[in-house]
Amino acid sequence: MRAWSLIRVYTVAVYIFMFAPIAVVLLLAFNSSQFGGFPIEGFSLRWFYRLYENEAIVRAFKTSLLLGVLTSVIATTLGILASLALVRYRIPGKDWITALLISPVLVPETVLAVGLLIFLRYLSVPQSFGLLLVGHSLIAMPFVILVVQARMVGIRKDYEEAARSLGANPFQTFREITLPLLMPAVFAGALFAFTISFDNITATIFWRPAGLETVPTQIFGMLRNSISPEINALGFVMIVITVGVPLMAGGLARYFARKRQ
Amino acid sequence: MAQTSEFDPRPWQLLSPALIAITLLVIVPMAFMFVYSFYQNVDLGVDRVAFQFGNWKELLHDNYYHYAIWKTFRLSVIVTVLAAVLGYIPAYFIANTRFRQKWLLLLLLILPFWVSFIIRTLSWIHIMGNEGIINWVLMKLGIINEPLSMMYSEFAVIVGFIHVFLPYMILNVYVSLEGIDGNLVPAARTLGCTPWQAFREVTLPLSVPGLAAGCLLVFVLTAGSYVTPLILGGPNDFLFGSLIYDAIISELNWPMGATLSFTLLVLLGLVVVIYSRFMGLNQIYKSLG
DSSP states (O other), rough: OOHHHHHHHHHHHHHHHHHHHHHHHHHHBOOOSSSSSOOOBBOOOOOHHHHHOOOOHHHHHHHHHHHHHEEEEEHHHHHHHHHHHHHHHHTTTTHHHHHHHHHHHHSSSHHHHHHHHHHHHTOOSOOOOOHHHHHHHHHHHHHHHHHHHHHTSSOHHHHHHHHHTTTHHHHHHHHIIIHHHHHHHHHHHHHHHHHHHHOOOOTHHHHOOOOOOOOHHHHHHTTTOOOOOHHHHHHHHHHHIIIIHHHHHHHHHHHHHHOOO | OOOGGGGOOOOHHHHHHHHHHHOOOIIIHHHHHHHHHSSSEOOOOOEEEOOOOHHHHHHHHHHHHHHHHHHHHHHHHHHHHHHHHHHHOOOOOHHOOOOTTHHHHHHHHHHHSSSSSSHHHHHHHHSSTTSSSSHHHHHHHSSSOOOOSSSSHHHHHHHHHHHHHHHHHHHHHHHHHHHSSSTTHHHHTTTTHHHHHHHHHHHHHHHHHHHHHHHHHHHHHHTTOOHHHHHOOOTTTTOOOOHHIIIIIIIIOHHHHHHHHHHHHHHHHHHHHHHHHHOOSHHHHHOOO
């Protein structure tokens, strides 16, 4: 069919549109030229060394990692507790509560950022790492809830009831039955939360105190004067972390699941 | 059982940390922003508790703000329409292909979400910039002598937005298309429809919920941003969000920042309300999960 082949070509073109720019960044990270753009003059790892030697970038990297991990812990913990209540209990006004918990997704991030900033400033809480942590957790939590809830609906209640009838208390049931069954969703949610925090720039620009940089704000600052090759190398490292880690985790999970069968 | 009629505190204990956090740190600040919009800015970063309409008057009378609202609306519509046109066909392909490795196509759609937003945005400088790949190739081929100026323009901003938001659109449309009963199109065909008619009369109307959800997401996300124009746009390519950024970060005029933020919240809230009157919000939650 002619129409179908057109559709296929179109689809391939759209995929190229989505991935070509990313591929170019990955490629240019290894360009030995001292300028960030084309032409490619040769293969070199020197921009990665430069990255490692650049104190500001290393510091931003540590900040982002710490912020991402802590955000992930907070958002996932609160998200799992809330999902548990929403899926496992009959509560009045459940739809409203869900809507409230998901609401940060529907508020533009700029507005969310300004609102929290102004409110906490009024309470004399300054821009700080703590504000970033709280804010990132708020942004990430709805996504954790959506992911965990979707998974939890699929876990049969029978297992928990069986454990309860065998004499386990609610906490034991949660620890021994619910949590292990939920582990894939917990991991997915935690990774998601980490990525959201690690990647955030829109709100971070408002919340960070002067002098504190995360990787995205650091890149943003460096962009003021053309693209340096270091940015490409940094992009490469970020992509390896945020894409490589979940892919590996997913691949490993599938591998172990298959092995167990 | 007597137990069911009793108040069970456990779900509320589980919910309370999340509920308190959202209420105290999202809902209350939104309301507080409205109160704050009546405060008065005295000096850089200094403001005074007051009840005056100065900020709102400025917003209502200054054409600069109206122009920004119009610009934001226009750009968001352009991005949304282009994303819908660009995204529908791949979604249709993924939903209908007999290609065995379909999961790969879907995985590739999710991958961009994991690639840093700022990297994806700045990557266009490598494509369209003066030292970008397009200019480099064209100059190598001798087609042009001077680099074409494509960057730092509205065009670059539009491309950047579409690039970042397209996966949302494709995934939403795909979910809708995938849910269509596979017997409907063959049925329409047996009844004498041409393939195009079957698509127009059956597939397209049934995919509207996904398409609409995708459009809402892209529209709201575009209209609320300010970073993309800062990276890819020129000095005249600002959005309403850019004014908020300027008010808070550059001018330290917090009350005006609150006024503008609250306005953006209300305007985009209206869009969401109008949308949910017609479509409901469930599709959106589904697609985000």
